[in-house]
Amino acid sequence: MERYESLGLVGEGSYGTVLKCRHRDSGRLVAIKKFMDSDDDKMVKKIAQREIKLLRQLRHGNLVNLLEVWKRRRRWYLVFEFVERTLLDDLELNPSGLNLNASRQYLYQILRAAAFCHQQNIIHRDIKPENILISQEGVVKLCDFGFARTMASPAEGGVYTDYVATRWYRAPELLVGDIKYGKPVDVWAVGCLLLEMLTGQPLFPGDSDLDQIYHIVRCFGNLTAHHQELFYRNPVFSGVRLPECYGQVPLRQRFPTITSTAIDLAQSCLQMDPERRAQCSELLEHPLFTQDSFHIRYLCVCSLTDNSTIVMNRLFLQSN
């Protein structure tokens, strides 16, 4: 840590803090994620080790780049390239939403990041505005792999038992407690993000898990039969009835001014049945990105970092 000068706190998460720092020799700006004491707390240890393992495996222009890792006095330190702001900052500056071009440029890169993770059989499980970093050049970098994990193997029964995802972006299968979920949970979160970018407001701002289900049911109608069954079997909801939905308000009716192409993409993400949700790789081919004025240009600027191992890709975007 002596090699870095701290420039202040940029983030505080459940398992530690993130500091903006400058490398004293090179002057390079970095973000250092300092985990809490990991020897006392098993959860912190698990999250830190999982994040390190996955980040070492994941190198992509739209994922935050891990530069260095060390452990000192029972704490893990993760050094990342520094990225100027988050999508949450942009949304706070634009309370009535971002314009269509900005939204789809961000969305395209979020989908590239998620498609890459999915290709590697990794589910992010916590896609939300705070975890979308945006550089000065408009390059999106997905961060926070503390909850991400590799797909459960058939030997594990394809099941996951740990708790995931910030409530507002949580898919129906997670809300009812399905332990056999998969990549579609990230696709659901992406659908919520798209509409939040276009309106400036969270799509389903539930204040409890039950309220979250209510928001979803009010928009899309009843949960699937399988999810209803899981809900009634889940001890967390014992004695509770599923919200009855009178007067459904579909997306097109709720957002009449949003272009139908964007609504169509959101609908493909927000299918109640995870099996019916589109895959990220398919969504990259959606007309929202292939039609008229959307043009994306990649320029790969490759530069070797201090330890000569990491190649940084820069992505420049241009919209005509």
Ligand SMILES: Nc1ncnc2c1ncn2[C@@H]1O[C@H](COP(=O)(O)OP(=O)(O)OP(=O)(O)O)[C@@H](O)[C@H]1O
């Ligand atoms: N590389 C980076 N550059 C700039 N800021 C960053 C970087 N990485 C993280 N941050 C900031 O720090 C915040 C917390 O980071 P991160 O989500 O990785 O930590 P966490 O402890 O896992 O948080 P959470 O409790 O939300 O899971 C981010 O929301 C972002 O504002």
